[in-house]
Amino acid sequence: xxxxxxxxxxxxGQSGGPTAVINQSVVGVIEGLRHxxxxxxGGPIAKILGMRHGVRGLTQGDFHDLTNTPQxxxxxxxxxxxxxxxxxxxxxxxxxxxxxxxACEKHNxxxxxxxxxxxxxxxxxxxxxxxxxxxxxxxxxxxxKTVDNDLMENDHTPGFPSAARFVATACMxxxxxxxxLPGIKxxxxxxxxxxxxxxxxxxxxxxDRPEHEGPSTDGPQLIYLPEVxxxxxxxxxxxxxxxxxxxxxxxxVSEGISDKDGNPIGATLIKNAQTDDHGxxxxxxxxxxxxxxxxxxxxxxxxAGGKPLRVRADTFGYIQRCWPDASPVDAIEAxxxxxxxxxxxxxxxxxxxxxxxxDSEPGPLEHYESGFKRIDxxxxxxxxxxxxxxxIEGHNNVSQAFLNYARPLIGELPRFERL
Numbered sequence: 001x002x003x004x005x006x007x008x009x010x011x012x013g014q015s016g017g018p019t020a021v022i023n024q025s026v027v028g029v030i031e032g033l034r035h036x037x038x039x040x041x042g043g044p045i046a047k048i049l050g051m052r053h054g055v056r057g058l059t060q061g062d063f064h065d066l067t068n069t070p071q072x073x074x075x076x077x078x079x080x081x082x083x084x085x086x087x088x089x090x091x092x093x094x095x096x097x098x099x100x101x102x103a104c105e106k107h108n109x110x111x112x113x114x115x116x117x118x119x120x121x122x123x124x125x126x127x128x129x130x131x132x133x134x135x136x137x138x139x140x141x142x143x144x145k146t147v148d149n150d151l152m153e154n155d156h157t158p159g160f161p162s163a164a165r166f167v168a169t170a171c172m173x174x175x176x177x178x179x180x181l182p183g184i185k186x187x188x189x190x191x192x193x194x195x196x197x198x199x200x201x202x203x204x205x206x207x208d209r210p211e212h213e214g215p216s217t218d219g220p221q222l223i224y225l226p227e228v229x230x231x232x233x234x235x236x237x238x239x240x241x242x243x244x245x246x247x248x249x250x251x252x253v254s255e256g257i258s259d260k261d262g263n264p265i266g267a268t269l270i271k272n273a274q275t276d277d278h279g280x281x282x283x284x285x286x287x288x289x290x291x292x293x294x295x296x297x298x299x300x301x302x303x304a305g306g307k308p309l310r311v312r313a314d315t316f317g318y319i320q321r322c323w324p325d326a327s328p329v330d331a332i333e334a335x336x337x338x339x340x341x342x343x344x345x346x347x348x349x350x351x352x353x354x355x356x357x358x359d360s361e362p363g364p365l366e367h368y369e370s371g372f373k374r375i376d377x378x379x380x381x382x383x384x385x386x387x388x389x390x391x392i393e394g395h396n397n398v399s400q401a402f403l404n405y406a407r408p409l410i411g412e413l414p415r416f417e418r419l
Contacts, residue, residue: 004348005037005044006137008110011058012066013051015116015123016089017147017318018082019159020326021334025115025143026050026085027078028338030066033111035339036346039067045111054088055114055123059099061107078335081322091119097126104131104138111139111345115338117146117157118382121353125377128351141341142353142377145334147321149196152383153375155358156196158334161327161409163190164200166320167252168413171204174314175219175250176416182248183310184239184297187220188290190320192256195225195387197320199398200406201252203413219250222396226256227387229395230265235293236300238396243301243309255289255315265289287315327411333370340372353380362401368408 012029014022030039030048039045052062064085077084092100100123104112112127114120121142131138144151147163167189178185189198205218221242224230242249257265266289290313302308337354344352352374359369391402 005346006110007044007046008108009047009049010039010045010111010113010345011049011051011063011104011107011109012085012113013054013058013115014083014085014087014145015054015114015120016087016145018087018322019145019147020081020162020322020324021158021330022082022115022145023080023084024078024331024334025145025158025338027074028335028340029113029115029143029342030069030074030338031335032339032342033346036343046108049107049109050085053086054090054116055092055096055100056088056090057086058103059096061103063107079326079331081324081326092123092126094126097123097130100127101130101134101136101138105136110137111141113141113143113338113341113345115143115145117144117148117151118380118384120145121151121377122381124351124353125381128377137350139345139349140351140377141345141349142380143337143341144354144356144380147197148191148194150194150385151355152380152385153353153355154380154385155356155370156409157356158330158337159321160196161330161333161411162323162325163197163320164203164406165325165327165330165410165413166323167197167200167316168203168410169325170316170320171201171220171250171252172413172416175204176418178219178248178250179418181310182246183312184243184249184251184294184301185219186251186253186290186293186297186311186313188253188255188287188313188315190316191226191254193226193384193386195227195254195256195392198223198225198252198254199387199391199402200410202398202403203406203410220252221249222251223398224251224253224257224396225387225392225398226254226258227392229260230257231259231395232265232296234395236297239297240301253289253293266292287313287317290315327409329368329409329411337372344374349374351377353377355380362404362408364404366404366408
C-alpha cells in the first residue's frame with residue numbers, strides 16, 4: 001500500500017565493482033516505484049533520480065533523471081553489462097555520510113536506494129541513522145550486488161552467478177587449450193577473502209562420464225581458495241604429482257590466497273608490489289600473482305640442466321565481472337531484488353537490506369526456487385561471508401555440496417567434445 005508514503009524524490013546509486021546484471025537492479029527499483037508509488041504521474045514520489053558515480057554524484061548534485069525513461073530503453077539498459085549510472089569506490093565515513101544526508105535534504109530526497117556490497121550497505125546504515133537522529137524521514141534500502149558472493153544472510157548475491165558462469169566457461173575452453181598444447185596453466189580468479197568465484201571453476205569439469213570411469217579428471221585439477229592456508233611447498237608437490245602423471249596440469253587460484261598466518265601470498269611472492277588506496281596489494285588487476293607462481297614452478301620443477309617447463313598464467317581480472325552472457329537466474333533475481341526494495345519502501349518500511357533466500361534444497365534433483373527477504377542493515381553492513389566448510393574438500397578442491405549449490409545458479413553450460 002502507499003498510504004504511508006510522504007512526498008519527495010527517490011534516488012538510486014551503484015557502488016563498487018560493476019557486474020553483468022547490476023543494471024537489472026536499477027531498472028527493478030524504477031519499475032517497483034512506478035508500480036507502487038505512481039512516480040512521475042502525480043503520486044507522492046515526484047522524481048526518480050540516478051546518482052552519477054554513486055554517492056559522489058549525490059553530494060555534487062550530479063543526477064540523471066530517470067522518472068519518465070521509456071520502458072523499451074529500460075529493458076535495453078537492464079541487459080547491458082557494467083554500471084550504467086557509473087560507480088564509485090568511495091568508502092563513506094561519518095563525515096562523508098553527513099554530506100550525503102545534507103544532499104538528500106537539499107534535493108528533497110526521501111527514498112534512498114544503494115546497489116552494492118558490504119561498504120554500500122554500511123553507507124546506507126550510517127545515512128539512515130543520521131536521518132533518524134535529525135528527525136528527517138528518509139527511507140534507506142540496500143540492494144545486494146557482488147561477484148564475490150560474500151554478503152551475509154544471502155544464499156547468493158546478484159552478480160555472482162553471471163561471473164561464475166564466465167569462470168566456468170572460460171575454464172572449460174582453457175582446459176581444452178591445455179590438453180592441446182600440454183603444460184602447466186594457472187588461472188588467477190577474483191576473490192580476496194571469499195573463494196566462491198574461484199570454486200566455480202570446478203563447474204568446468206565434465207560430469208557426463210560413465211560411473212565406472214570414476215570422477216572427472218578434467219581441469220582445473222587443482223583449486224586453491226583463500227579460506228584454506230596456502231603452502232608454497234605443498235602447492236609445488238601438488239602440481240608435480242599431476243604433471244608427472246599427465247604431462248600437464250590445469251590450476252585455478254584465488255587472488256586472495258594466504259599462508260597459515262594470514263599473510264597474502266601475493267604480498268610475499270610479488271616483488272615491489274603496488275597497493276591500492278586502502279593499502280591492499282594489487283592482485284588480480286596486475287597479473288603479478290600469476291606470474292610469480294608461474295616463475296616459482298618453473299624454478300622448482302625444471303630439472304637441473306633440463307629444458308624449462310612450459311608454464312603459463314592468466315589473470316581473469318575485470319573481464320569476469322561484466323562478460324555479456326548473464327546467467328538467466330541472475331538476471332531475474334537482480335531485477336527482482338530492485339523491485340522488492342521499492343516494494344519495501346512503498347509499503348512503509350523505513351530501512352533494510354534485501355537478501356536472496358533459497359527455497360529449495362540443493363541436490364541433484366533440486367527444482368530451484370528462491371525468494372527475497374528484508375533484513376536489518378546491521379546484519380550485512382561491513383561484514384564478510386566466507387565459503388562454508390562443507391563446500392571445501394581438502395586443501396585444493398571443492399566438494400559435491402558446492403557443485404550442487406552452484407549449478408542451478410549459472411544456467412546450462414555448453415557441451416564440448418574432444419577426440
